[in-house]
Amino acid sequence: MDFFNNHKQLFGAAFLLFAILTLFVCIIPALNNEENNAPLPNAIPLDEQAILGKAVFVANGCVACHTQQVRNVDMDKVWGDRPSIAADYADMHRTDTWRNTATVMGTERTGPDLTNIGQRQSSADWHLVHLYNPRIVVKESIMPAYPFLFEVKNKLEEGDVVVNVPEEFRKGRKGKIIARAEALELVAYLKALKQTKLPDGTPEPDFLYKKSGDLAAGALKKGEPKELDGARLYTNNCQSCHQGNGEGLKGAFPALKGSKIVLDDNPEIMVDIIMNGYNGRASEGYGAMPAVGINNKLKPEEVAAIMNHEKTSWGNSAKKVTPEEVKKLMDLVKTKATK
Template sequence: MDFFNDHKKLFSSALAFFLCLTLVICILPALDNQRVIQPLPNAKHLTAQETRGKLIYIREGCVACHTQQVRNIDMDQVFGSRPSLSADYALNKRMSFLQNTATLMGSERTGPDLTNIGARQPSKEWQFTHLYNPRAVVPASIMPSFKWMFIEKEQLGPNDIEVSVPDEFKKGVKGKIVASQDAKDLVAYLLSLKQVELPSNIPVREFLYKSEKKEAANSGKGGNLPDGAALYTANCVACHQASGEGLPGAFPPLKGSSVVLGDDLELYITIIMKGYNARVPEYGVMPPVGTTANFKPEEVAAIMNHERTSWGNNAKEVTAEEVKAIMDKIK
């Protein structure tokens, strides 16, 4: 009973017991995880600019609305090609001794997951426009505008990036909208967020609770192709819009487009696979969407047929064989 009456012995024993539990339950497993979980072979460290962008991402509270974790359930498949693994976060380190921001996995999806946003939306122009005013590219967006990260200038400097913003969102703007260094750094960080392809010796986890998905057949001369409308929605609609009319002052229309309706399939396919710089002031540079998404000839053909036969367009459909021949040629 003397033990319970001696407060020094009692509290010393309780402290020793707490420290032992902390060591066994927290510290040793964490050290073992650091030893066992290694970065994936193709994983890349953030550059200095991307690291600054990560700090801005934290500063602006982006983590409150966006996650960076693709769960292994079917509804998360839109955010990445596979569920996230512990190894995906192995390169993340503490920002400082007092800042434990090694991972920004988040806990709420007011906005979409950003794990693979660098691959899902690789266009710098789109990212800058979306940051300036999200409603300019996503009408239903509830994301706040980050206009304070942009500058108005009369003349562009040598390193300035002008942001393509539709006229209806430029009210009160007298000069050119230019991205600040903070905006450049933040976009650089967002574009660095890409899922690393797994080595052949690591099995890919499956998405659970899959719902049945009907493969849409394209009855044209292209034969059975994937759902072109779904592919367009996943890869193109953010810039060119569901109506195919694009965004005046930002992204060109596909409705009535001479490229979409024309017979120069090599130009059309090259634009999809390798991107395009029209060198027209009102439109931004298109990124290599097809290459980034690893499109197969069947997928390119399906998207082309959707664009060539939608919104009043009435052009001849293409076949996967035609597309493959041109893709092999332009590699």
């Protein structure tokens, strides 16, 4: 019983047991996991600005409301093309000597998952307006505003990025609203969040518990009629910028209501913009529109449904298009874009 009365032996034995358990339970399995997991071949590492943006993301508690993991259940299919796998997180490194890699997978979805947000929403202008005040682009949003990531200037300097905020959300602020470095870094990080494509020939994990009946995303199913729910597709792909009423946001995103391009009986330009994006109105203060059709892998039937919704809503009255017309134009504008 002397062992239990000798505090040095007792402490030494406890420390040795703890060290052995740490070695076999933590260290060896972790080293084994590092050897068995590697980033996907097509994975693009975060650049310097995006790494700084990740620190801003963590510092502002974004991880408390947003996950970065697509579970293998069908309800998560709206967030990515496939369920997340270990290789998606294999390229995470220590923040610095004293801090381990921040865990950004999250635990709940008060806000939408961000795994593939760089693909779903690649517009820097949208992200900046959304950060300044989420209610500008999503009226029902409960996300807090981050106006401290911006400043007001009366005189612009070289390199300043102006954020076009509608008057009703400026709260009396005069001058130009400029994104601080932290806002630009955070947007760079969000735009870098894109789900990496698996190597050719690698089977993709299945989504489980598939829903029966109508699809939430309005995607085409075998045996369905070719005309889809254009309103739903518009909501999923276009509404965040152009708004539900089609009026856009003054100085930020152009209106589709009464738009000459939407009302044009020749749909080629409209298909080109949807598929390849557009930056022809930068001089008016409007940001560049991303290539929504390509980014979201829209089919001709889906593009036609979106176009017909826009052509016949909000007082618009224009000639509808058919999926066959759109398919030909998609091939045409794709050819033009590669030249």
